[in-house]
Amino acid sequence: MEVKENAPLAPLTTLGVGGNARLFVRTESIHDVEAAVAFSREKGLALFVLGGGSNVVISDWGWDGLVLQIGIPGIDEHATGRFNVGAGVNWDAFVAHAVSRNYSGIECLSGIPGSVGGTPVQNVGAYGQEVSQTITSLLAFDLAENRVRELSAAECGFSYRTSIFNTSQRGRYVILRVSYALEQDGKPRLQYADLQKYFAGSDGSPSLAETRKAVRNIRASKGMLITPGDPDSRSAGSFFKNPVLTSAELEELTRCAAERNLRVPRFPALAQQHKISAAWLVENSGFSKGYERGATGISSKHALAIVNRDGATAAEIIALKEEIQARVEQVWGIHIEPEPVFVGF
Secondary structure (H helix, E strand, O other): OOEEEEEEOHHHOOOOOOOEEEEEEEEOOHHHHHHHHHHHHHHOOEEEEEOOOOOEEEOOOOEEEEEEEEOOOOEEEEHHHEEEEEOOOEHHHHHHHHHHOOEEOOHHHOOOOOEHHHOOOOOOEEOOEEHHHOEEEEEEEEOOOOEEEEEEOHHHOOEOOEOHHHOOOOOOEEEEEEEEEOEEOOOOOOOOHHHHHHOOOOOOOOOHHHHHHHHHHHHHHOOOOOOOOOHHHOEOOOOEOOOEEOHHHHHHHHHHHHHOOOOOOEEOOOOOOEEEOHHHHHHOOOOOOOOEEOOEEEOOOOOOOEEEOOOOOHHHHHHHHHHHHHHHHHHHOOOOOEOOEEEOO
16 A cells, blocks of 8 residues: 655546645555555544545645545446446446446446446436436445444435435545446436437437447537546536425526526426426526636536636636526525535635
């Protein structure tokens, strides 16, 4: 286990901003994780766990402690569609593996950047699928009890873009491996309009591989696929969550929109609640695609992606985030919550 000093963190994130870690270690086994945690405690160092760096904003000051990057490898396939996957495995690589083996359940999550270990944290979802629909359990190091534990899906407390790992038990667990139950020879999920439109006019039902390709193409068209040389993909993905409103809140929003001759788009959501497009709120608050604010701005392909245009600082990213939130709240009376994890602020 090699411990590095004053290690740059910006290159390890998709947004590409942030300072250095006082100390940094990459672990590729459960034993390494246990050793790194023991080292941080022995030295009295604050610990931050970094995965694929796709959903994080690191401050310009960096992290004054130990950054532990999880690199645990391995995709172990068992009977009846059970997969045990190392937390350091690239998420899209696992999706590609499952689709190539003709297992359904995560094909609509193709192209999402980051590592497997990050997916349970915010219950990653897209195009009608969420990882909580297939996760059966996970293995994690419990920092509170100083031991490795297995948690069932129920114990993870999954909800829309949340889990215990980013709410009530934030910072308690280091995810080591995740177990998924997928369906062999299952049908692809084509719930969302983008996918239905993509396959409109096609003969027959698309295969899992065709659905995966479609999702990646759609994500690329929105700047949500990491593409070298594309400045619109230098982001942390969707920066804001789609808000879920009560019926009364939706009625008030619909009334305000009608006064501006606008129609509120909606998505399938939770019972008795209504999920609203955060991108629509952002665009109809004066922030169009391609909006620029110095070295940062909004993707020219998707209104929810704050991008690092050319050498932006974390402070500039945060300033734009706060400007957007304030304007949306002023215009629509709705507070939009950010998705990324903020480190070192």
